[in-house]
Amino acid sequence: MKNASAQVNITINGKELQVEEGISILFAARQNDIYIPTLCHHPALSEWGGCRLCVVEVDGSPKLAASCVTPVRGGMSIVTDNDRIVESRRTMLEFLFAERNHNCMFCPRSGECELQRLAYELQMDHLTVAFSFKEFPTDVTSRYMAIDHNRCILCGRCIRACQEIAGAQVLGFHHRGPKTMIGMDLKTERSNSTCMDCGVCMQVCPTGAISNRFRSHYAVKGHAPTSEKVESFCSLCGLMCPTDLYAGNNQLIRVDGCLSETAGRPDKGQLCYKGRFQVFQAPAGRLTQPLVRQPDGTWEVATWKDAIQIVAGKMADIQKINSGKALFGITSGMVSNEELILFKELMEKGWSAGYVDTLDGRYFRNLAAVYSKGNGAIAEASWKTIGESDFVLIVGGNPVRTQPLLTSLLRKRNYEENLKLAMVSHIDEQPSFITDYIHVHGHHLADLLRTLAVEAAALRKDNPAAGSKQSKGTATRLSQIGLADKEQGMFTSMARCYAEAKNPLIIIDTAVTGMTDCDCIAPILDLAKLKTAKGQEGQNLLILKPAGNSIGAWRAGIAAPSAPEGKDHLKGGIVLMGEEPALDEDLLGRIHSSEFVAVLTSYALPEWLDRAHVLIPKPMWMEQDGTFMSLDALEKAYRCRTLLPPEGVRPTWESLAAMEESIGMKNRIKSWDELRKKTEEMM
Numbered sequence: 001m002k003n004a005s006a007q008v009n010i011t012i013n014g015k016e017l018q019v020e021e022g023i024s025i026l027f028a029a030r031q032n033d034i035y036i037p038t039l040c041h042h043p044a045l046s047e048w049g050g051c052r053l054c055v056v057e058v059d060g061s062p063k064l065a066a067s068c069v070t071p072v073r074g075g076m077s078i079v080t081d082n083d084r085i086v087e088s089r090r091t092m093l094e095f096l097f098a099e100r101n102h103n104c105m106f107c108p109r110s111g112e113c114e115l116q117r118l119a120y121e122l123q124m125d126h127l128t129v130a131f132s133f134k135e136f137p138t139d140v141t142s143r144y145m146a147i148d149h150n151r152c153i154l155c156g157r158c159i160r161a162c163q164e165i166a167g168a169q170v171l172g173f174h175h176r177g178p179k180t181m182i183g184m185d186l187k188t189e190r191s192n193s194t195c196m197d198c199g200v201c202m203q204v205c206p207t208g209a210i211s212n213r214f215r216s217h218y219a220v221k222g223h224a225p226t227s228e229k230v231e232s233f234c235s236l237c238g239l240m241c242p243t244d245l246y247a248g249n250n251q252l253i254r255v256d257g258c259l260s261e262t263a264g265r266p267d268k269g270q271l272c273y274k275g276r277f278q279v280f281q282a283p284a285g286r287l288t289q290p291l292v293r294q295p296d297g298t299w300e301v302a303t304w305k306d307a308i309q310i311v312a313g314k315m316a317d318i319q320k321i322n323s324g325k326a327l328f329g330i331t332s333g334m335v336s337n338e339e340l341i342l343f344k345e346l347m348e349k350g351w352s353a354g355y356v357d358t359l360d361g362r363y364f365r366n367l368a369a370v371y372s373k374g375n376g377a378i379a380e381a382s383w384k385t386i387g388e389s390d391f392v393l394i395v396g397g398n399p400v401r402t403q404p405l406l407t408s409l410l411r412k413r414n415y416e417e418n419l420k421l422a423m424v425s426h427i428d429e430q431p432s433f434i435t436d437y438i439h440v441h442g443h444h445l446a447d448l449l450r451t452l453a454v455e456a457a458a459l460r461k462d463n464p465a466a467g468s469k470q471s472k473g474t475a476t477r478l479s480q481i482g483l484a485d486k487e488q489g490m491f492t493s494m495a496r497c498y499a500e501a502k503n504p505l506i507i508i509d510t511a512v513t514g515m516t517d518c519d520c521i522a523p524i525l526d527l528a529k530l531k532t533a534k535g536q537e538g539q540n541l542l543i544l545k546p547a548g549n550s551i552g553a554w555r556a557g558i559a560a561p562s563a564p565e566g567k568d569h570l571k572g573g574i575v576l577m578g579e580e581p582a583l584d585e586d587l588l589g590r591i592h593s594s595e596f597v598a599v600l601t602s603y604a605l606p607e608w609l610d611r612a613h614v615l616i617p618k619p620m621w622m623e624q625d626g627t628f629m630s631l632d633a634l635e636k637a638y639r640c641r642t643l644l645p646p647e648g649v650r651p652t653w654e655s656l657a658a659m660e661e662s663i664g665m666k667n668r669i670k671s672w673d674e675l676r677k678k679t680e681e682m683m
Helices: 025-031 083-099 114-121 157-164 200-204 304-322 337-350 361-371 383-387 404-417 442-459 474-481 485-500 521-529 550-555 585-591 606-611 652-662 672-682
Strands: 007-012 015-020 055-058 077-079 145-148 171-174 181-184 210-212 228-233 242-248 251-257 291-293 299-301 327-331 355-358 391-395 420-425 436-439 504-508 541-543 572-576 596-601 614-617 626-629 636-639
Touching (some): 007 025, 015 025, 055 083, 083 114, 157 171, 157 200, 200 210, 228 636, 291 304, 304 327, 304 572, 304 596, 304 614, 327 337, 327 585, 337 355, 337 550, 337 672, 355 361, 355 550, 361 521, 361 550, 383 541, 391 485, 420 442, 420 485, 436 485, 474 485, 572 585, 585 606, 596 652
Parallel strands (some): 007 077, 327 355, 391 420, 391 504, 572 596, 596 614
Antiparallel strands (some): 007 015, 055 077, 145 210, 171 181, 228 242, 291 614, 626 636
16 A cells, blocks of 8 residues: 655656655646646545646646646656646637537626636637537526526536435436436426535636625626625524625625535535525615604604613613513524623623513423423533534434534435434424334323333443344334334334434434424433443434524623513513524513513514614624634634724724713723623623
8 A cells, every 4th residue: 555645756847846756747837836737626526527627737648637636746747737738628629619609708707717717817719619509498587596507617526526425316417419408306407406405516616607696786897806805604503604705895705615624524614505695685674773763653764872772761661660570681692692691791790680581481491391300401512523423313303404514414424334223203294314214293202212212221222231133112102193104114224224223313403492382302412322432421322403503692691591471561671682684482472571672683574664663783793803602612713894884883882882871881891892801701
C-alpha cells in the first residue's frame, strides 16, 4: 500500500515542485497557484473528467490528459498552457455553446457564469462550428428554483452534488446523445419528484441552467458581479449552518452554503430550503415606522420617542391599578441572546411582570415536567452524532418539515452506509426513505414507547434472559394498542436493532414535546438510558427545538415554569417577535382579553393590526448583530449584520433600553457593548 504522505518531484511549466504522491495534477497545480481552467470540477465533489477543459500535456504525449482525474507520479513533466492546449480547450468550449442555446444577455447568471467567463478568457467571440441544438424544456414547477435545460452543459455537477452532498439520488442523466438532459427521478417534474429543495444543485451549477426564483432580477446585469460576500450563519433552526451571503444595494441576492469536506460538519456545508430560499419569503407589510392605534380603531404614525413613552405610560397605568401581576411579556425563540436578556430584565426588574414566557413555552414546560421527576435536565447529544450513529429512532412528526437538513443527513447515510432507521409517530406522514414506520393514535403513543423500552431491555445482549422472540405479554400489549401482525414484527425489529446497536440515537420531534399530554417523553428517556453509560446521560438523545434560538431563551430562564392559570387577569404587556411569518392561535389566545398590547416586530401582520395597540418596528435577523445558541446547546456563535435596516428602524436593544430609561430603571443597559458583555457572562 502506498504511503499517503509520500512526496514526489514533478515539473509544471518548467517549475520543479514537490507534491504529495497520488493527488491529481489539477490539485497539485492549484496548491502551487498554477491556473488550469475547469467546468465539471468542483472542490466539494468527486472528480469526473467530463468537460475536458482542464486538459494538459503530460511528458510530451500527443494525447492531452484531463488534469482533474490524472494522478501525479514521480518525474512527471506537465505543461498547462500552450497553443495546442488552448486550441483544444477553445474547441471543447465551442461545442458546448453550439449544443445548447446559451443566450447570455437574458440569463440570470450573466456576469457570474463560469462558461461565459471561459469564453472571454479563451477569446471565443464567435463559433467555428454550426449550432446543433434543439429546443429543450424549462421546468418552473418548483416554487424555489427554475431549470432551463437550454443552458445546461451536462457537466454532471448537480447530479454528483445531489448524490454526494444531499444524499438524495434525485437527479440523473436521461436519454442519450444530443437528447441527453438532466432529469428527476423517473422523468418527472421537480414539483412531483422526491427533491427536498435544498438547492445544492443550483449552488454548484456553473451556468444559468438552475436558477433561484427569488431575487433573480437583481442578478441580470450582464457585467461583473457587484454584490458583496459576507460570511455568516443561518439562525433559523438551531444548526447554525455557515453561509455565504451575497448582497448588493442593501438587498440580499443569494445565499450559498460553505461546501467543504472539512470544518467538522457531517453536512459538508449544505443548506436546506429554509436557509437558502425562505429567507427571501418575508411576509408583506414591512413595518418601518411606529404605529399607534387611535380610539376609533385607526392607526396613525408616531415618532419612535412618542411610541416608547406611550408604551411605558400604559404599562405603568396598568401596574398602578392592578399590580405587576397583571403585566406580561412574551418573546420569540428566534431572537438573539442579547435581545432575550434585555427583554427579561425589562419585564421582570422594570415592571415586575407576573407572566414572562416564550412563544414555545409549552415545549419547555413539557420537558421540565418530566425532568422534575428525575434528576433534572440532561445534556443532549450533539446533532453531529448523526454521522456516527449505527441506529436512529425518530419519535414524533416528520423531520422533513421541522429539520430538513437533519433529514438529508439521515437519508444520505441510509443510502451510502445502510444506516438503520426507524420511526414511531402519532402523525400519519411517513418519510419515503424510512421503511420501519409505525403509526399509532396519539393516546397510544406513550404505551407503544413504554412497551418498546421493555422489549429493548429484554433483547439486550447483556441480558441473560434475552431471546429472539417478543417478551411475554408484549404481543398482548401491542394488540391492545392496535398494531397488526406486520407492524408487530416491525416493532420487534426496531427493539432488536436498538438493543444491539453500539451507538444508537433517538431524535424527539417537536410534535411530541409540543403535545398537550407529555406522557410520551418519560418512556423515551427510559429507552435512552438503556444504552447510556454511567455519567453519560443524554449522549444518545437529541431533542429538536421549535425555533432557532429556543434553547437560548430557555437557558436565559425566560420560558415560564407554568402556564398562567387564567388569561383574563393579564391586562397589558409586550410581545417581542422574531421572524415568524404568522401568529399561532396559542399566542393570540393568551393575549385576547388584554387592555393593552405593544409589539416589537418587523412586519405589520394582519393579526397585530386587529389586536395590538402599539407597533414598534425592529430590524430583521439579517439587519442586526446578535449571539445565538445551537439546538443541542453545545455551540454559541456571534453573527454580524448583513444588511442595513430601513431608515428610522432602530436596533431592538435600543427600543428595549429606551423603555428601561423611560421608567427610570436602576443599573439599566446603556450601550451595546455593555449588553453583549452581560450576555456572555450570563450565558
